[in-house]
Amino acid sequence: MPPTTAADLPKFARRAAKRALESAATRGAVRQLVGTGRWRDAESDLARLKNYTGRRLARLARPGAESLVGATVDLQGASFLTEGARVRRAVAYVEVNDPRKSKVGTGFLVSPRLFMTNCHVVGDVLAARGTQITFDREMDETGAPSATTSYLLDPGIFALFSPEDQLDYALVAVGRRNSGASGIDELGYCILSDSGDKHVVGMNVNIVQHPGGLPKMIAVRNNPLTYRTKRTLLYETDTETGSSGSPVFNDDWDLIALHHWGEPFLERKDDRGNSIPSNVNEGVRISAIYRDLEARLAGLADPQREMLSEALAYAKRAPAWSGPVLSPPRPRPRLAEAGETTNTTGTVMSEPSGTRELRVTIPIEVTIRMGSAAGAPGIELAPSQPDKQLARAAEAIQIDRDYSNRGGYDPKFIPGVTVPLPVPGAGLAGQVAPLRAGEPDAAAGELKYEHFSVKMNKGKRMAMFTATNIDGESYLTVDRKTGQVTAAEGETWFKDDRISASFFIDQSFYSAWSVYFDRGHLTRRTDPTWGTEEEAERANADTYHFTNCTPQHFRFNQTTKFWQGAERYVLEKGVLAAESKKRICVIQGPIFDDDIDHMADDIQIPSSFFKVIVWKGAAGLKAVGLIVDQLALLSERRKNLGGPREEAPIDVSQWRVPIAAIQRRTGLDFGPAVLKADTIQQAGPPAVGAEAEARKLITSFDDILA
Numbered sequence: 001m002p003p004t005t006a007a008d009l010p011k012f013a014r015r016a017a018k019r020a021l022e023s024a025a026t027r028g029a030v031r032q033l034v035g036t037g038r039w040r041d042a043e044s045d046l047a048r049l050k051n052y053t054g055r056r057l058a059r060l061a062r063p064g065a066e067s068l069v070g071a072t073v074d075l076q077g078a079s080f081l082t083e084g085a086r087v088r089r090a091v092a093y094v095e096v097n098d099p100r101k102s103k104v105g106t107g108f109l110v111s112p113r114l115f116m117t118n119c120h121v122v123g124d125v126l127a128a129r130g131t132q133i134t135f136d137r138e139m140d141e142t143g144a145p146s147a148t149t150s151y152l153l154d155p156g157i158f159a160l161f162s163p164e165d166q167l168d169y170a171l172v173a174v175g176r177r178n179s180g181a182s183g184i185d186e187l188g189y190c191i192l193s194d195s196g197d198k199h200v201v202g203m204n205v206n207i208v209q210h211p212g213g214l215p216k217m218i219a220v221r222n223n224p225l226t227y228r229t230k231r232t233l234l235y236e237t238d239t240e241t242g243s244s245g246s247p248v249f250n251d252d253w254d255l256i257a258l259h260h261w262g263e264p265f266l267e268r269k270d271d272r273g274n275s276i277p278s279n280v281n282e283g284v285r286i287s288a289i290y291r292d293l294e295a296r297l298a299g300l301a302d303p304q305r306e307m308l309s310e311a312l313a314y315a316k317r318a319p320a321w322s323g324p325v326l327s328p329p330r331p332r333p334r335l336a337e338a339g340e341t342t343n344t345t346g347t348v349m350s351e352p353s354g355t356r357e358l359r360v361t362i363p364i365e366v367t368i369r370m371g372s373a374a375g376a377p378g379i380e381l382a383p384s385q386p387d388k389q390l391a392r393a394a395e396a397i398q399i400d401r402d403y404s405n406r407g408g409y410d411p412k413f414i415p416g417v418t419v420p421l422p423v424p425g426a427g428l429a430g431q432v433a434p435l436r437a438g439e440p441d442a443a444a445g446e447l448k449y450e451h452f453s454v455k456m457n458k459g460k461r462m463a464m465f466t467a468t469n470i471d472g473e474s475y476l477t478v479d480r481k482t483g484q485v486t487a488a489e490g491e492t493w494f495k496d497d498r499i500s501a502s503f504f505i506d507q508s509f510y511s512a513w514s515v516y517f518d519r520g521h522l523t524r525r526t527d528p529t530w531g532t533e534e535e536a537e538r539a540n541a542d543t544y545h546f547t548n549c550t551p552q553h554f555r556f557n558q559t560t561k562f563w564q565g566a567e568r569y570v571l572e573k574g575v576l577a578a579e580s581k582k583r584i585c586v587i588q589g590p591i592f593d594d595d596i597d598h599m600a601d602d603i604q605i606p607s608s609f610f611k612v613i614v615w616k617g618a619a620g621l622k623a624v625g626l627i628v629d630q631l632a633l634l635s636e637r638r639k640n641l642g643g644p645r646e647e648a649p650i651d652v653s654q655w656r657v658p659i660a661a662i663q664r665r666t667g668l669d670f671g672p673a674v675l676k677a678d679t680i681q682q683a684g685p686p687a688v689g690a691e692a693e694a695r696k697l698i699t700s701f702d703d704i705l706a
Helices: 011-022 024-035 046-060 079-090 125-129 286-297 304-317 507-512 533-542 566-573 659-666 672-676 679-683
Strands: 091-097 102-109 114-117 131-135 149-153 159-162 169-179 206-209 217-219 225-228 232-235 247-249 255-264 279-285 366-369 378-381 446-449 452-457 462-471 517-521 549-553 583-591 608-617 620-629 654-657
Touching (some): 079 091, 079 206, 102 206, 114 304, 125 131, 131 169, 286 304, 583 659, 608 659, 620 672, 620 679, 659 672
Antiparallel strands (some): 091 102, 091 131, 131 149, 149 169, 225 232, 247 255, 255 279, 366 378, 452 462, 517 549, 583 608, 608 620
16 A cells, blocks of 8 residues: 555655645645536636637637537547547556566657656666566457567667656667567657647546556546646546556647656545545646756757657647647668668758748637636637638549550650669569559559559558650640649549559548648649540540549649649750650659658658659750659648638749759669769769759759759
8 A cells, every 4th residue: 555644755755745735725626616517717827728728629620600618628529539549559568677676667658769657667777777668568359468569678779867856757768679569660659748738727637557567547537637836737536556657648648747646635525525536646747847858958969869859849740730630750760772871861852941840720719708607718619711622623534444555654755765664772672562463564563554654652552653755746735934734633533443452542541631632643634645635635534543643732733833844844945856756754753751751640741752854855865853842831731711812922942953862862763874864963063972962942944954
């Protein structure tokens, strides 16, 4: 049994017991309000209450101008269960096999590399060296034990401690896997934040824990937060020995405290004579831990500083609304290919303007009236316009399902030269999605369409690249002044039955995430539309396959006119040789970078796209490499702005880069002929070892070929 007298308690616990006694009257008043359904009146900080309520209503995303009062805000969406089920995987059972003293507790991941628990559980580096953390130690839906995965801690890589009489945390690097099958990136993590809108006195808290060394348990509902200090939160819930180090969440599963202490009340009746719970629990506020870690950041050397910066940065990317939310990057170790250097910094092709921060604007306005006649605040939700949907087609597209008449990309399309399909490097070759059994050359994975081909990346569920033949004689549908396609996007997109549907994302994804993304063509619908009328119509329709589609931010097509008009400009200004028949080849696709790409559910969103344009000039083969970056756009969520208005311009960086740099970032080999034809070399070679410095920001069409 825990100690029940002050003399029996250690110093830090005596201080906590004193706080419990001093706050008894206040907590009793909070319990009274909670018991009568007036928990929102318990918070004395009105600014905090407004921020918290605004956050909750934004996540509910209630349309219209209805007033939300009474218990309405208390309702939970069904996602409360699925989000809680996802969060719980980041929580682990902690076993400390310290020669000085063995302990058990609970802890949780705060990044894919760092694990947090109490300092009074893992007290120092020596204790951390003998600690094992076990995930998924719980019972499944049938009552049988789930398969577990265990890791060791590695304080030699990273370890920070705050004593138990201060903030009582231990933050240690995750080491090697000891047993089980789950990779650390599968388990998720709890985001550290110092945001001031995550909790209010009177609300319920939720704790995921291993009480008494038992399999994982969750304490939800009837767990009111009754008191707050600058460093701690007091709440009444069921915890036991072994719960130390548990994460404490609000109803949105935001991390609000690190549980570290529980003690029986010394009194059994409140000041009104009502029975009170037998236990009061104390957690260290995550905001206090966050600020302490920020203060300690400057004193760390790399790579420790980089590891901690990563964990602290997640809060700045986390949106505060309940629609689809882009997850932070999930970095994975990258294996260097033969002959390749291991420079994997993943430099963002955008100007330094804080673009790695994800900010989302909530399209609602919350008004809180305090001290209403009924004693509870009235909360009104201002009208919110519905999210804009994907654009509707002006014409119906029909697909010719007899794919035997498609020739696909022709490497010898330009007379006298060969421009082969890119070859995936050793680290990428295994990701080429094969066609279904029975399709010609199924293992090669080439999906042949009218005048273009696609190869899919089965792991990313998007195209690895598309390759298109363009006949300049009939390529006339791009506006010469703006470089923008003149026709609208199509409404209907199609699946390709020649490949498993598990290898590409379809309409269900784009419908769920339309608040951010359009269905973006890689091979544009106007590029392959040449030849006979029948061929042109078939080519146009073929571009509406999901295999040719990538998630592109809805601003992308509005802000990348140089990107959209590049092919046309090369045709007009590229000084094509007479015998070339005005033909060019375009190879393009997404660029994936685990260090910076955001996640939409389990789909990695490419931050950048590449384009390589190849043509024949009077002096031989010519090529230009381009990269455009959509990372800077991901802070904006689609909204209905009402009537026509002048939009502020958005600067999306578009770069001309060495094709060799595109090779390194994509893992594709374009072949020696294309590399040698790169026109960026003609503008003056870069310094040795600084090829990336040769990139050039495109500010006009002339920069494409300058």
